[in-house]
Amino acid sequence: MEFLEKLIKFKFHIISALVLSLLTVSLVTYSPGFLTVLSYFWTLFLSTALFLAAVFFFARTSDLPTSSSISSDGSGVKLAAEGILDYVVGGQHEETVLDSFTKLD
Template sequence: MEFREKLLKFKFHIVFAFVFSLLTVALVTYSPGFLTVLSYFWPLFLSTALFLAAVFFFVRTSDLPTSSTVSGDGSGFKVAAEGILDYVVGGQHEDSLFDSFTKLD
């Protein structure tokens, strides 16, 4: 009876180990092979590698700002970021967009 009590004490561990073993065997048995996955995703892998190579090339060949152009408090980067945001927004205001939708009636 002592053995049965110990076995019941670990019944959740045994069930978890059994289910985990079955899932592992099913995954290994029914999953596609490495070459199948590689042959399906090779355009994505190639384009990502080319993009990273282009980024690496441009980082290596572009001129980085010198310490004289960038202040220590980072205000130069803040001004550059505000300029980019102003360019992206392009001077469109919410009022003009709202007016264009209300004139559709």
């Protein structure tokens, strides 16, 4: 009787261990193999590897800014960021952008 009481005391642990083991066995049994996944995603892996190689190559070969060109208060970086944003926007002002959205009739 003592064994049955201890078994009932740990019934949630036993059930969760059983469910976890069944889940593990089913995942191992029904999941695709490593080579199957690799053959399906090889183009994605290759393009990502080439992109990372290009990033590392350009990071190594490009000249990094010297410490004298960047001020300690960060104003040089802020000025460069504003220049990039102006280039991306293309010199458009807010009024022309907002007017184009309001004239959607």
